[in-house]
Amino acid sequence: MAEVLDPVLARDPDRPALVGRHGRYSYRALDREANRAAHALRELGIAAGDRVAACLPNDVAIAVAFLACMRLGALWVGINRVLAPREKVHILNDSGAALLLASPDVLAELAGAGDAGALRARVGVDPGGARDEWSARVARQPDARPDAELDAWGPAAIAYTSGTTGTPKGAVHSQHNILLPGAVTAATGLYPAGAAQGAVLPLTILNLFVLGPVAAWQYGVCSVAMDRIDAVGVAEWVERERICTFAAVPTVIHDLLTHPDVRPEQLASLVQPLIGGAECPEEFRELYRKRFGADVAIGYGMTEAPTAVTRAEGEPQPRPGLCGVALPQCAISIRADSGRELPAGSEGEICVEPARTGAWAGQYTPMLGYWNRPDATAEALAGGVYHTGDIGVLEPDGTLFIRGRRNELILRGGANVYPAEVERVLLEHPAVAEAAVLGVPDRRLGERVVAAVRLADGEQVSDAALRDHCRALLARYKVPDAIALVPSLPRNAMAKVIKRELRPLFESE
Template sequence: MTSPSDSSWAHLVVASMERRRSDVAFRGHGVVRTHGESRDRAVRFAHALTARGVGPGSRVALVVEDRADAVEAYLGVGLTGATAVHVNDRLAGPEIAGILDRADASVVCATAGHLERVADLLRGSGTPLIALGLPSSEDLAASGSTMVPDALAEPDRPGIVGFTSGTTGTPKGVVHTHRNLARIVRHMPAHDGLRWGSRCGFTGTLAFVAGVWGVVLPHLYVGGEISFLAGLDPERWVDAMIRERTNFTYAPTPLMRAFAAEVRRRPAVLEQLDGVLHSGSLADRDTVADLVDAIGPRYVETYGMTETGAPVTATVPDDWRPGSGADDPYASAGRPVPIASVTVVGRDGASVPSGETGEIVVRSETLFEGYLGDPGATAEALPDGALRTGDLGALDDAGYLYVRGRLKDMIVTGGMNVYPAEVEQVLALGDGVAEVAVFGVSHPRWGETVTAAVVPRPGAVVDPSALETLVRSRLASYKKPTAIHVVESLPRTASLKVQKDELRKRFDAS
């Protein structure tokens, strides 16, 4: 008998979907599909790929929108034993071309909205392009055998490759094996507190690979439902959640306060709601406190990255009740989950005392295998089997993690270390401030000096001198920005991370 650890992640998921055949799996964009329908479509697609020579050792790149067809394609690729190469569909054409070139895929799949530009990128390459979600007469998932292919003989082959954001250079391909992805899918329901049959109001997007293996696949594994809600304003988001009796949703950082206000206006949304997840970017503590005030202990904050597969820390409901052991639960990312351990180290690699900032180092059962075609970067990231994250953070006496930003973004001014996240938290309290980024620029005397870019709220006017006074009243003088620039928007990557290198180039006079 084949155990789950001997199967691909896709075998694990489709077996669960078979048990919930008549229940809805997907809603959105005019499509409602049951688990049985989507399970069968995934299996048929797998057979169609196999007939085209796709199997273990093959790579299939996917450039997809938020559609049921896209998830079914991922499942189909997984069932063949091939490697699914995730391509963020928000990237520009040259960026997609670069990833496709590095992926060396034998087949590329694209949903309707991306067919034309992907076809242009592939012209002359000889690489086949498969269209997803076409009319049934041309749909590879519409007919054929629904017998699930045999489980994998080699589950330690690459299962999914997801590329990093590339904020400081070329994105790296993060490799997770079929076995590890199955481990992630089995772990996530406990991590996020998903009930059997959980209904997810998915405000995230398949553009980010963590949304695939961290939210969508675990919901299918528990027989749940995915409703595609990305792009909705908080009023329509809550409308859908009330109508669909949503149990779980994701709160994007820019919408947290507006979502909290909408919940207070229509508390009926809380009747079925079990959890609201936030992750992926730092939110200031007052925004977190505001959302927790509105939704109570349903809030879940996590810390992780593409390389960790699953998050490695998380808050729990008791963190939002009196008696939490955290120094400041609203500023923390929770404590390590059972499958992971977290330490904070100094430049010498030794652990630093609690409360002191250093680099976050992670060990976890779901760590990635390595970077695609880059053994040097793999060895640098995993020197002893633990992941050097490149993130700065601190642990308190109770083991709660506080993320301070990226190691590369730390500012050294006059020999003193300044952690941008600490200054950003204070500036976010200023009148009229919607977004803020703190970074260092060169200085002839101090080496670097603290600088900030601030985006005002709509209709508001930001006073830089008042913000400087605010920082001076709360932080040491050397942490105060010597320049605050008011800008219309912050430059971001396709995964919405702020590009501080771009801000340095714009505002560094040297």
Template sequence: MFNLAVILRESAQAAPAKPAIRHPGGAITYAELDELSDSVAEGLATLGVRPGQAVGLQLPNIPQFVVSYFGILKVGAVVVPLSPLLKAREVAYSLRGSDARALITYEAAAKEAALGAEDAGVKDVFVVGAPARDTRPFTELPVPVTGRRPLAAREGSDTAAIVFTSGTTGLPKGAELTHFQLYMNADIPGRLFDVRPEDVVLTILPLFHVFGLSSILDVCVRFGCTLSLVPRFDAEAALTAIERDRATIFEGVPTMFVALLEHPGLDAFDLSSLRVAISGGAPIPAHVMDAFERRFGVLILEGYGLTETAATTTFNVSAEERRAYSVGKPIWGTETQIWDEHGNRLPPGREHIGELVTRGFHVMKGYYRRPEATAEVMTGGWLHTGDLGYEDDDGFFFIVDRKKELIIRGGYNVYPREVEEVLYTHPAVAEAAVIGVPDARLGEEVVAFVTLHPDASATPEELTAFCRDRMASYKYPRSVEVRGTLPKLPNGKIAKLELKPSR
């Protein structure tokens, strides 16, 4: 028997009075979190939720997310984390795609959530805050429990969560992550970057995304440290929380690092408590990494993973062992290789770019009720990540780009990230995204979209010339568009699928 919720039970027994959560409204101790989640588990059981059934969890980074997460696990049900930004059609798609039995949502999302739940045939919808039509307030869900509620008996191979992919390359698919897999992806990475009980982790990555769920929430509770919850990303809110809660660890995606660096009031905050930063979700541009480390005086440890690997696949573990600009080495108990299009392992070297494949305890059971989709990404136990990269002679991995984002211009391969890296070296460029668009003569053409630093200026012609002077003629963008903002996914990544040239 193994239930992932044991990480909370153990930490509550070890340090009951320690703050598990700090948030703008106060703090919740480990004993209180254990008790509150027991009550949610009892409420779900009273509702008729049984082990193995799925429950949607559609909340921002507020205490009720953490309470509900462990309550769902404790009753033996499967957590289905969902973005509060989803519209009714998307909610229905996710609830149907996970066979959800109930949904816990947020007042700002309640109207769309209720419509989606109705479409999917989910009758039990609980709302944190003001309920919408055909929903109930979340306060009606918890049922008081005397003493500790026993954890439902689950096997390590049972599904603990169905996490939908971000949909950057098509319709989202629900990856089944097990109790054992999520535990190992908390325990191993937490040991690798030396998480300590006294750590306070800024929790600004959305907990409904696998990075926040596995690499922050599970890691924190496994090692008994404190979550500093910020409901949604905003540079001002992040800096305020670091200062207020004396955060020691900041984990984010590259756009968040850029936003903190760009905040006009940065110098006014006391950020001396930070000891390390962790970047993931997308490759961090070298220019951003260097600027952040200089300005904040902390090391950025970059890792790599995806929903299908419960967040972590490779990691740079320390200042002594990291290789800057790489995503590190495979975590303990896993293997990662570079394969060519025929399934042959490629030798080390920048000239041997291929697809990253990986296998081990971190790889999902599969996509829920999608055997054909699962078979498409699995070969003999190896998961095809869809990411292109290479390995150096010392076993460090470097990400070049997404396989599906590769641009083939006139027969030449153009890696968008390489073009983006050049754009980031221009002093006026704050963010950059490069895509391929259809071209009658060349097959595809290279197009770039950028935002600029405050008070900076640059023309499209200037940026095109800047790239042309620094890369091969087939690589540089023939079109550059300067925009006020770039579209983002809920996890903070740039939403390239939404980028369309204006002409």
């Protein structure tokens, strides 16, 4: 990753490399700024192996800081800005972050949110503002690339994803992991040469950094860090920078193509944006087909991969659960609980491993493991393959179909919501005795979060009050859209809640 800019630096250093609200860099200027930022990190006491957390909006500063970490051998830890303060503090503590780069509003939010034990420094990033300590530090550093011993296969970033226990886990990735997806897609010529690529979803999410700026630099094009996700704001970015593609969830594209204040000519440069993270209703697929002249490509991926591991080029009427075929660097297998590989057509756990044949054979590696979670790591990587926890079927031609999420993951508008995490927060309310959280279909979001709650004997509380309780402790997208108060939760003989029997409670909403 420290050398990702070098091919373009050697042949066309003045080519545009990065654009954001507060800056515009050529490859030459970005290389210089990343070097200065790396020296600024070193001045703050950061060395190889230290964790650097960043909670920043999409702009040039987050991209520069990411490159700086890679050039020092420090571990990048992105913290999504929409997380609640307590969730942010958990990631800081779990990762043992030594430094936090954050906007002033986040620093103020965290001031009273709890102790972040290992944190040695909190540095404000406020481009053009009075509290921009980071820019001042970077500006006074030398231009030369810092000397550092880098290991392309060692830990380089920690991507947090909630686990089925409700406690977020950090998937650790190497610089090799971060570079491989872009290297494969660059080799396939998937995007128009020379066209700018946007990054509209939060770059604090590692997968989106891999699909956005990192891939753009590997293609030798400009990455545009888009700081607005509303339809009008996205359209302005696309028109101004002539963006050809970006990765988005269906809701972003749906709103972009239907908003009355977005003119078609504003989107003239946009060619088949990537869609992921949520089910696509037929209404959306038809809208996409009409505008882009192609069916929505379907993929399957996860934080631990990182990014996608399969792709289907799209079908007019996709079969339920269609995920497509393995990408060139990956192989997909279906395995029994014992770890034994099952024959085609069998239902079992979806597992991911390096491709066994082809130009990319043996190149892929999943995550290195979960940060400080040896038991979870051993379970996820048992037998030398990554066990996704999802159930699926692999057809004889290699097409994968997902049958269900064994871990009950809810995909709400492209954001992952784990029921156990929301249930844990609901149970912290003194009036709640039991809680069950599930996802129900939604035409726009793919799924929405709902909950059934049994109150403790003699307690009274409204569903609105429970949602307020969740809102104070969870990111907005995790807060249940509806809460049903019930006298009891349906359970099976093993005393486990039968969540499918709760779905009728929310069918009329």
